[in-house]
Amino acid sequence: MKAFWSLVVVLVLAGIAWAGAAVTLLKPIFCMVVPALAVVIFLGGLVAHVARWARTPVPFRIPTTCGQQRSLPWIKASWIESPWTRTGVVVRMALEVLLFRSLFRNTRGAMTTEPVQQGHGSTANAPDGAPVAARLVYGEQKWLWLAAMAFHWSFLVVVLRHLRFFLEPAPAVVGAIAAVDGFFQVGAPVAYATDVVLLAALGYLLWRRFNDAQIRYISLFQDYFALYLLAGLAGTGVIMRYFVRPDIVAIKQMTLGLVTFAPVMPANVSPFFFVHLFLLSVLLAYFPFSKLMHMPGVFLSPTRNLANTNRMRRHVNPWNYPVKVHTYEEWEDEFRDKMKAAGLPVERA
Amino acid sequence: MADQTPRPEQLTQVDYRPKGKSWLDPHVDFRKGTFCYSAAPKNLIYLGLPNPREWQPFDHDWKLPPDWKETILAGMKERLERFRSFRLFMDICVRCGACADKCHFYLGSGDPKNMPVLRAELLRSVYRRYFTAAGRLFGSAVGARDLTEDVLKEWFYYFYQCTECRRCSVFCPYGIDTAEVTMIARELLNLVGCNINWILEPAANCFRTGNHLGIQPHGFKDSIDFAVEELEEITGIRVEAPINRKGAEVLFVIPSADYFATPHYYTLLGYLMLFHEIGLDYTLSAFASEGGNFGLFTSHEMIKRLNAKVYAEAKRLGVKWIIGGECGHMWRVLHQYMDTMNGPADFLEVPVSPITRTRFDHAASTKMVHICEFTADLIRHGRVTLDSSRNDRWNVTFHDSCNPARAMGLLEEPRYIIRNTCRTFHEMPENTIREQTFCCGSGSGLGTDENLEMRLRGGFPRANAVRYVRDKHGVNVLACICAIDKATLPPLLEYWSPGVDVAGVHEFVGNALVMKGERKRTTDLRGEPIPSAKQEPAHA
Numbered sequence: 001m002k003a004f005w006s007l008v009v010v011l012v013l014a015g016i017a018w019a020g021a022a023v024t025l026l027k028p029i030f031c032m033v034v035p036a037l038a039v040v041i042f043l044g045g046l047v048a049h050v051a052r053w054a055r056t057p058v059p060f061r062i063p064t065t066c067g068q069q070r071s072l073p074w075i076k077a078s079w080i081e082s083p084w085t086r087t088g089v090v091v092r093m094a095l096e097v098l099l100f101r102s103l104f105r106n107t108r109g110a111m112t113t114e115p116v117q118q119g120h121g122s123t124a125n126a127p128d129g130a131p132v133a134a135r136l137v138y139g140e141q142k143w144l145w146l147a148a149m150a151f152h153w154s155f156l157v158v159v160l161r162h163l164r165f166f167l168e169p170a171p172a173v174v175g176a177i178a179a180v181d182g183f184f185q186v187g188a189p190v191a192y193a194t195d196v197v198l199l200a201a202l203g204y205l206l207w208r209r210f211n212d213a214q215i216r217y218i219s220l221f222q223d224y225f226a227l228y229l230l231a232g233l234a235g236t237g238v239i240m241r242y243f244v245r246p247d248i249v250a251i252k253q254m255t256l257g258l259v260t261f262a263p264v265m266p267a268n269v270s271p272f273f274f275v276h277l278f279l280l281s282v283l284l285a286y287f288p289f290s291k292l293m294h295m296p297g298v299f300l301s302p303t304r305n306l307a308n309t310n311r312m313r314r315h316v317n318p319w320n321y322p323v324k325v326h327t328y329e330e331w332e333d334e335f336r337d338k339m340k341a342a343g344l345p346v347e348r349a
Numbered sequence: 350m351a352d353q354t355p356r357p358e359q360l361t362q363v364d365y366r367p368k369g370k371s372w373l374d375p376h377v378d379f380r381k382g383t384f385c386y387s388a389a390p391k392n393l394i395y396l397g398l399p400n401p402r403e404w405q406p407f408d409h410d411w412k413l414p415p416d417w418k419e420t421i422l423a424g425m426k427e428r429l430e431r432f433r434s435f436r437l438f439m440d441i442c443v444r445c446g447a448c449a450d451k452c453h454f455y456l457g458s459g460d461p462k463n464m465p466v467l468r469a470e471l472l473r474s475v476y477r478r479y480f481t482a483a484g485r486l487f488g489s490a491v492g493a494r495d496l497t498e499d500v501l502k503e504w505f506y507y508f509y510q511c512t513e514c515r516r517c518s519v520f521c522p523y524g525i526d527t528a529e530v531t532m533i534a535r536e537l538l539n540l541v542g543c544n545i546n547w548i549l550e551p552a553a554n555c556f557r558t559g560n561h562l563g564i565q566p567h568g569f570k571d572s573i574d575f576a577v578e579e580l581e582e583i584t585g586i587r588v589e590a591p592i593n594r595k596g597a598e599v600l601f602v603i604p605s606a607d608y609f610a611t612p613h614y615y616t617l618l619g620y621l622m623l624f625h626e627i628g629l630d631y632t633l634s635a636f637a638s639e640g641g642n643f644g645l646f647t648s649h650e651m652i653k654r655l656n657a658k659v660y661a662e663a664k665r666l667g668v669k670w671i672i673g674g675e676c677g678h679m680w681r682v683l684h685q686y687m688d689t690m691n692g693p694a695d696f697l698e699v700p701v702s703p704i705t706r707t708r709f710d711h712a713a714s715t716k717m718v719h720i721c722e723f724t725a726d727l728i729r730h731g732r733v734t735l736d737s738s739r740n741d742r743w744n745v746t747f748h749d750s751c752n753p754a755r756a757m758g759l760l761e762e763p764r765y766i767i768r769n770t771c772r773t774f775h776e777m778p779e780n781t782i783r784e785q786t787f788c789c790g791s792g793s794g795l796g797t798d799e800n801l802e803m804r805l806r807g808g809f810p811r812a813n814a815v816r817y818v819r820d821k822h823g824v825n826v827l828a829c830i831c832a833i834d835k836a837t838l839p840p841l842l843e844y845w846s847p848g849v850d851v852a853g854v855h856e857f858v859g860n861a862l863v864m865k866g867e868r869k870r871t872t873d874l875r876g877e878p879i880p881s882a883k884q885e886p887a888h889a
Contacts, residue, residue: 005490049440052436053433053436053437053440056429056430056431056432056433056436057431057432057433058432058433058434059431059432059649059689060649060685060686060689061685061689062434062526062529062685062756064515064518064519064524064526064755064756064784065754065755065756065757065758065784066519066755066758066784067758067760067783067784068758068760068761069711069757069758069759069760070711071709071711071722071759071762072707072722072725072726072729072762074729075725075761075762075765076761077758078758081758081784082758084711096522096524100522102447102519102520102521102522102524103445103447103520103522105519105520105785106447106520107450107451107780108450109450109456109810111361111363115820116816116817116820116821132358133356133357133358133360133361133845134358134361134362134363135361135813135816135817136456136809136810136813138778138780144445144446144447148445148522212446213365213366213367214365214366214367214446214449214450214461214464215444215446215449217367217372217461217467218372218444218446218449218461218464218466218467218470219444220444220491220492221490221491221492222483222491222492223443223444289481289482289483290483291440291441291442291443291444293440293441294441294442294443294522294523297437297440297441297523298441298522298523298524300433300437301434301437301441301523301524301525302433302434302437302524303434303518303524303525303526303529304523304524308757308758310684310685310688310715310757311684311688311711311712311713311714311715311717312710312711312712312713312714313713313714314688314689314692314693314714315688315689316689317689317690319431320689320690323650323653323654323657324397324654325654325657325658325661326556326557326654326658327661328636328658328661328662328665331558331559331636332636334557335558335565335566335567338565338566338567339566339567339635341567342566342567342570342571343570344566344567344570344592344593344635345593345594345595347665
């Protein structure tokens with residue numbers, strides 16, 4: 001049901017934009033007011049949320065160590081997985097953010113009743129016919145990592161490619177990215193590899209939420225919603241690029257108008273463009289209030305961005321407050337006679 | 350093992366397909382064997398904790414204070430403002446599910462709420478409802494839940510079904526650490542008096558006497574004296590084991606299980622032999638007679654209250670630096686919390702081994718060194734003579750305890766010691782050791798007998814890997830550096846992987862250590878005959 005209703009919501013949103021495209025009076029709202037508002041909400045919300053995280057103290061240094069600590073000079077320490085330098089932390093974070101290092105570790109556990117291949121003479125299994133306890137085995141599970149990498153990287157490339165709509169002249173690097181992306185030329189117009197990869201990755205991420213019983217169980221409305229929204233955004237983009245070509249020049253005039261605060265209304269633009277732009281606006285406005293905040297959040301995660309220098313350098317907790325402790329004096333007062341009888345030294349005879 | 354305990358082949362009938370209603374339904378069935386009993390009021394009173402009363406989790410009425418809901422929500426607000434980790438972990442989870450089958454409790458039980466993502470959602474759903482606009486507006490449609498008594502009961506069940514082992518945080522793409530979430534959740538539960546006795550009784554004992562079992566100073570001295578006498582019988586050497594001695598160079602802090610439980614006790618013997626042999630100028634303390642800290646399983650404030658005695662005692666005794674014994678969660682506190690909470694330790698000196706002159710710069714601020722770091726350094730410098738053939742009856746594997754592995758990165762030091770004191774060593778499969786190690790299933794104060802079924806389930810992934818090396822390589826002992834491991838793994842392995850013992854790393858050191866003037870060793874520290882004590886001593 002969650003998967004269904006979130007789809008309905010995205011379709012309704014698309015429908016609103018489609019309908020809006022047909023009403024001349026509403027066009028400026030969809031082309032200018034809504035996107036501008038969305039950008040404001042996006043930036044404002046993003047800054048506010050990140051600022052709130054940043055304001056919240058990190059009372060304790062709690063890195064999750066995934067490798068050997070730096071201790072004795074002759075023991076090879078893992079400078080990335082258990083970093084003790086700033087460089088180590090930066091590299092650890094870079095691997096996390098750019099290559100999804102932790103997700104790459106993913107495995108899948110499963111029960112089996114197959115016996116262990118024995119390297120030893122002894123027989124370890126139950127006598128024939130007796131019930132056998134199952135054992136756990138772990139398999140490689142890289143699909144999630146692959147799909148996540150595919151989605152995020154192709155999304156980034158798509159966003160960069162779109163810069164040509166917002167910058168005049170478009171920077172050379174944008175053209176270069178587009179050229180590389182379009183390397184596997186398939187017909188005309190040039191097919192971008194990232195368009196295919198992006199849709200395929202979204203498809204996989206959605207499919208596993210449907211297909212995997214565990215993931216289905218943990219999935220919420222907003223998990224499907226984000227995927228449908230992105231799929232709608234990418235889908236309308238693909239439609240416009242390969243099937244229903246809109247008036248690109250008019251669109252570019254409009255987008256340039258938006259970013260230069262000199263709005264221009266396009267004359268005749270495909271309703272697909274309205275849907276595309278509206279879904280993007282929804283995505284932007286939704287972003288700061290959603291799980292999509294994992295994008296800035298990962299940089300602030302204290303189990304990853306802190307060095308394992310706990311015993312080397314003192315970490316200060318800004319709200320460290322005095323607590324009630326049991327002092328040595330109170331302790332000795334209670335046990336002094338027994339201590340003396342046992343021959344233990346005491347402070348006060 | 351009690352008769353009603355399910356057999357292994359029954360317990361491994363785990364179905365990972367979630368059944369029944371949406372997880373938003375908070376109802377919990379407090380089934381015998383899967384939860385811990387409530388804390389006795391006397392322990393809450395001693396520690397000054399709120400709402401002491403007689404109650405049990407299976408009672409209908411938990412006798413909560415009338416304003417319990419406001420208390421919890423105010424407590425949440427306060428913690429959201431104090432812990433970036435908490436707020437961030439509430440905000441950024443995308444429910445990708447990578448953590449799902451990384452939790453030993455989920456692998457052993459198949460209960461979907463044991464997936465780390467859902468364990469956090471139990472709290473996150475309430476966060477959404479009261480602290481986010483979407484949750485306030487759309488409620489359960491976006492996974493927000495009202496805070497009800499049923500939700501509180503569910504929190505109690507599942508946050509005392511997490512051992513704070515941090516394995517999930519290794520796999521999370523954002524490093525979301527369920528240990529952090531569980532610690533906050535338990536703080537909240539403690540605000541309204543929902544806590545368990547197996548945590549608060551040791552905590553209260555520790556606050557009063559200095560150690561978990563409530564052993565008083567003369568009892569502590571008896572235990573140590575007994576160990577000294579036993580060592581004299583085994584080695585012919587009478588070692589010194591000073592207590593509360595002022596002016597010693599080093600204060601030695603150990604988990605109390607080392608002097609009242611087996612197989613911990615053999616580890617203690619190992620320490621005492623080693624310190625005697627190298628002539629370390631050290632003292633034990635009857636006040637700081639516990640390095641373990643059940644505050645870690647209660648609240649950040651309680652960590653600080655119980656940990657304070659370590660630096661206080663170091664200062665009183667006038668030592669230069671501190672060594673800590675083999676214990677997992679104790680080292681989480683010592684490594685990640687002590688200096689921040691109770692430092693700066695500016696009255697101590699940067700630790701320098703008086704034997705090798707090695708300066709332990711990595712402990713320059715806390716001034717506290719792990720015994721495995723200290724011993725590995727001694728072996729490396731050839732300052733001890735070791736006859737590893739004395740451990741020949743052991744075919745060893747090493748279990749990385751959660752906290753030294755994932756909160757310290759102490760991975761190689763114990764392995765180096767084992768390789769130098771034992772001749773047969775086999776690692777368990779790669780994704781069950783080091784930073785991917787599996788918890789014993791009884792950590793964070795859950796090692797109580799009424800919780801046995803859940804402990805067996807949670808310990809299954811660990812035991813499963815042990816069974817693998819037992820069957821493949823004939824491994825017959827699991828070495829570890831954690832007092833909770835040593836207490837809870839023997840019954841766990843007896844159940845899942847019979848024929849594998851549990852030992853501390855310094856037990857092997859004690860066995861292998863060739864002491865000046867010792868009589869010919871005929872038995873090891875367990876009193877078992879040493880099979881062939883005639884080979885040449887292996888080089889150090």
